[in-house]
Amino acid sequence: MPKTYTVEKDYQNSRFDRWFKAKIINIPQSLIEKIIRLNKVKINRKRAKSSYRVQSGDVVEVYDISKFKINDRTRALKYKPSRKEINVYDDYVIENNENFVVINKPAGIAVQSGTKSFKNIIDLLKNTRYFENHKPYIVHRLDKETSGVLIVAKTREYAQLFTSLFRIRKMHKTYVALTYGKVSKSKDILKDDLVFYDNNKKIIQKAISHLKVLKSSNDYSYVELNPITGRKHQLRKQLYNIGNPIVGDDKYFINRKANKKKIKSKNLMLHAYKIKFMINNIQYNFKARYNNDFEEFLKKNL
Numbered sequence: 001m002p003k004t005y006t007v008e009k010d011y012q013n014s015r016f017d018r019w020f021k022a023k024i025i026n027i028p029q030s031l032i033e034k035i036i037r038l039n040k041v042k043i044n045r046k047r048a049k050s051s052y053r054v055q056s057g058d059v060v061e062v063y064d065i066s067k068f069k070i071n072d073r074t075r076a077l078k079y080k081p082s083r084k085e086i087n088v089y090d091d092y093v094i095e096n097n098e099n100f101v102v103i104n105k106p107a108g109i110a111v112q113s114g115t116k117s118f119k120n121i122i123d124l125l126k127n128t129r130y131f132e133n134h135k136p137y138i139v140h141r142l143d144k145e146t147s148g149v150l151i152v153a154k155t156r157e158y159a160q161l162f163t164s165l166f167r168i169r170k171m172h173k174t175y176v177a178l179t180y181g182k183v184s185k186s187k188d189i190l191k192d193d194l195v196f197y198d199n200n201k202k203i204i205q206k207a208i209s210h211l212k213v214l215k216s217s218n219d220y221s222y223v224e225l226n227p228i229t230g231r232k233h234q235l236r237k238q239l240y241n242i243g244n245p246i247v248g249d250d251k252y253f254i255n256r257k258a259n260k261k262k263i264k265s266k267n268l269m270l271h272a273y274k275i276k277f278m279i280n281n282i283q284y285n286f287k288a289r290y291n292n293d294f295e296e297f298l299k300k301n302l
Contacts, residue, residue, distance in 0.1 A: 002042075002061040002062055002063045003061070003062045004059060004060070004061055004062075005023065005024070005059070005060045005061075005062065006057060006058070006059055006060075007019065007054045007055065007056055007057060007058040007059075007060065008056065009056040009157070010155050010156045010157065011023075011054055011056075011156055012054070012055060012056045012156075012157065013053045013054070013055070014053065014054055014156065015050065015051060015052070015053060015054075016043065016048060016049065016050055016051070016052040016053075016054050017029065017032050017050040017051075019054050019060075020032055020041070024062060024065075025065065025068060027068055029050075031068055032050060033050060035065055035068065036048050036049070036050055039063075040062065040063045040064070040065055041060060041061065041062050041063070042060070042061045043058055043059070043060055043061075044058055044059055045059075045061070048060075080123070080127075081119075081123065081124045081127055085124060086124065086127050086128050089103065089124060089125065089128055089130075090128075092104045092105070092106065093130065094149070094286050094287075094288060095286060096130050098154065099153065099154055099155060099158045100139075100151055100152060100153045100154055100158055100162070101125070101130050101131075101136075101151075101152050101154065102149060102150070102151050102152075102275075102286045103121075103125075103149075103150050103152070104147070104148060104149065104150075104288035104289065105121060105142055105146075105147055105148060105149075105150040105272075105288075106147055106291070107144075107145050107146065107147040107267050107268060107291065108144065108145060108267075109121060109124075109144065110144040111138060111141045111142060111144075111150065112138060112141075121150070121152075122136050122138060122152070125152060131154065134154040134155065135154075136152045136153070136154070137152065137153040137154070137155070137156060137158070137159035138152065138159075139151055139152070139153050139158075139159055139162035139163055139166070140162070140166055140171070140230075142272055143233065143236075143268070143270075145248070145267065145268035145270075146268060146270045146271070146272060147270075147271050147272070147288070147290065147291055147294075148175070148271045148272025148273060148288045148290070149173070149272045149273070149274065149275045149286055149287070149288040150272070151275065161279065165277055165279075166230065169228065170277060170278070171275060171276075171277045172226070172275065172276045172277065173226065173227060173272060173274070173275050174224060174225070174226055174272075174273050174274040174275070175224070175225040175226075175227070175235060175270060175271060175272050175273060176214070176222065176223070176224055176225070176270075176271050176273045176290065177222075177223050177225060177235065177239065177246050177269060177270045177271070178220060178221070178222055178223075178246065178247045178269035178294065178297055178298065178301075178302075179220065179221045179223060179239055179244040179245060179246055179247060179269075180219070180220065180221075180244060180245055180246075180247060180254070181218075181219070181220070181221065181243060181244045182216050182217065182218055182219075182221055182244075183211070183213050183216055183221040183223055183242070183244050184213075185213045185216075187211055187213075187242065188210065188211055188212065189208070189209070189210055189211060190207070190208070190209045190210075190211055190238040190239075190241075190242065191206070191207070191208050192206070192207045192237065192238050192241055193205070193206060193207075194206075194207045194231050194234065194237055194238075196232065205229070205231050206229065207227075207229050207231045207234045207237070207238060208227075208228040208229050209225050209226060209227045209228060209229075209234065209235060209238055210225070210226040210228065211223060211224070211225055212224040212225075215298075215302045216302070217301070217302055219301065220247070220301050220302055221244060221302075222298060222302050223239075224273075233251070233252070235270060236249055236251070236252045236270065237252060239252075240252035240253070240254070246268060246269055246270050247265050247268075247269040247297065248265035248266065248267050248268040248269050249268055249270075265293065265297060266293075267291070267293045267294070269293075269294055269297060271288070271290040271291075271294055272288065273287060273288060273290065274286065274287050274288075
């Protein structure tokens with residue numbers, strides 16, 4: 001006899017293979033296709049397709065798949081935080097409602113696990129009271145070393161909504177940064193063709209950001225940035241391109257030997273300060289205070 005499952009509202013219009021990985025067993029795509037070919041699953045008593053968009057209330061029948069094993073790599077990357085780490089996140093929460101949480105992400109922790117990042121925000125949050133009856137969904141990212149406003153959805157519906165808002169540029173983000181050198185006040189927009197490589201293939205992406213100089217000296221500048229596009233390391237690369245790399249950036253910097261007199265920082269001085277958006281005619285505005293290191297550097301040098 002097959003085991004029977006009913007698709008919840010949270011997975012409305014999701015691909016069947018994604019629902020299957022999340023709710024039944026997390027196995028490689030090739031094995032899911034094999035299970036389908038072997039007619040081990042049915043949707044509403046009909047033959048399944050991996051690309052089928054499931055609907056709330058769909059009935060999925062799963063026959064014996066005991067010989068298929070959970071993806072060991074996925075299991076190995078799970079991070080188990082201590083109780084102390086979990087409790088600390090009460091101090092970072094800016095907003096908590098039934099649909100999403102907004103936190104002030106600390107610098108030095110990745111948003112999700114990866115090959116170089118084991119400890120991560122998502123595995124921490126899923127163990128807090130804020131996600132007691134929910135799964136955290138990533139809707140945007142901050143670099144590991146960047147602090148500031150981070151939204152995490154509680155439902156797939158809101159995750160899809162936020163993803164759409166980001167795609168049509170209705171999520172308005174404001175960053176602040178401390179840079180080396182005096183940034184010209186006449187420079188109010190940054191436009192670049194940023195290059196990155198994917199499997200040795202060169203890809204060029206246009207990047208646009210608005211720039212405002214808040215304070216400056218001959219050695220440092222305090223700037224506000226509004227990215228219009230959302231490219232990887234966009235702000236870091238763009239400030240480097242105009243000769244004003246961000247203080248504490250070990251990836252995009254200019255001739256460090258020639259800048260021995262300049263103060264170095266163990267932290268990247270880039271902070272996601274504000275985010276604003278509108279849902280159902282309600283305007284949301286959230287701010288995240290920058291950390292003590294950022295504030296101290298600003299007081300001492302500008």
